[in-house]
Amino acid sequence: SAVISQKPSRDICQRGTSLTIQCQVDSQVTMMFWYRQQPGQSLTLIATANQGSEATYESGFVIDKFPISRPNLTFSTLTVSNMSPEDSSIYLCSVEEPGQGHNEQFFGPGTRLTVL
Amino acid sequence: GEDVEQSLFLSVREGDSSVINCTYTDSSSTYLYWYKQEPGAGLQLLTYIFSNMDMKQDQRLTVLLNKKDKHLSLRIADTQTGDSAIYFCAESYDNQGGKLIFGQGTELSVKP
Numbered sequence: 001s002a003v004i005s006q007k008p009s010r011d012i013c014q015r016g017t018s019l020t021i022q023c024q025v026d027s028q029v030t031m032m033f034w035y036r037q038q039p040g041q042s043l044t045l046i047a048t049a050n051q052g053s054e055a056t057y058e059s060g061f062v063i064d065k066f067p068i069s070r071p072n073l074t075f076s077t078l079t080v081s082n083m084s085p086e087d088s089s090i091y092l093c094s095v096e097e098p099g100q101g102h103n104e105q106f107f108g109p110g111t112r113l114t115v116l
Numbered sequence: 117g118e119d120v121e122q123s124l125f126l127s128v129r130e131g132d133s134s135v136i137n138c139t140y141t142d143s144s145s146t147y148l149y150w151y152k153q154e155p156g157a158g159l160q161l162l163t164y165i166f167s168n169m170d171m172k173q174d175q176r177l178t179v180l181l182n183k184k185d186k187h188l189s190l191r192i193a194d195t196q197t198g199d200s201a202i203y204f205c206a207e208s209y210d211n212q213g214g215k216l217i218f219g220q221g222t223e224l225s226v227k228p
Contacts, residue, residue, distance in 0.1 A: 044218075
């Protein structure tokens with residue numbers, strides 16, 4: 001499976017600032033996704049990062065708050081804008097790869113964000 | 117809408133079998149997955165099952181699917197302390213994987 005890395009691995013930020021999280025894959029992938037895992041919660045899909053076009057956001061998530069870039073098939077960024085303590089979460093990117101008869105989704109190690 | 121439910125905690129003794137259960141509501145799910153999340157780590161894909169299968173076995177892992185009751189289970193045989201983690205079930209409702217709907221996760225604690 002693809003090797004996925006994220007930067008930073010963790011950060012502590014002040015309210016009102018923004019943080020950009022990077023996701024790098026060691027091979028070209030078509031589909032990349034960004035998820036949020038709030039403390040003690042499950043994962044929720046934020047958006048699908050589309051290469052060459054705007055990201056597709058899920059209900060409850062908007063581009064102004066979570067702008068996403070996907071400049072090529074191996075890299076994506078997620079920005080958490082104008083942060084508040086409610087944005088404290090683990091943010092994970094994932095990629096889809098062909099498996100046996102269907103596509104499988106693999107996850108990066110996550111970025112643990114704490115907003116004070 | 118789609119919903120996936122799991123019990124939150126399970127505690128077993130080393131060497132016993134663990135059974136983690138999951139129910140889902142989307143009858144059009146194509147694939148169902150089990151992921152493992154160890155403390156401070158990302159998610160590791162353990163196994164998956166296609167919705168037209170009843171059972172899938174992979175070494176110590178056995179996945180059972182009851183499509184009529186929309187019930188999925190993961191059995192871990194001979195549970196080890198290294199199996200202690202949070203286990204998430206997830207369903208896909210795009211035919212080629214894509215968007216995943218996750219359950220809340222079951223925290224498995226294995227006591228020596």
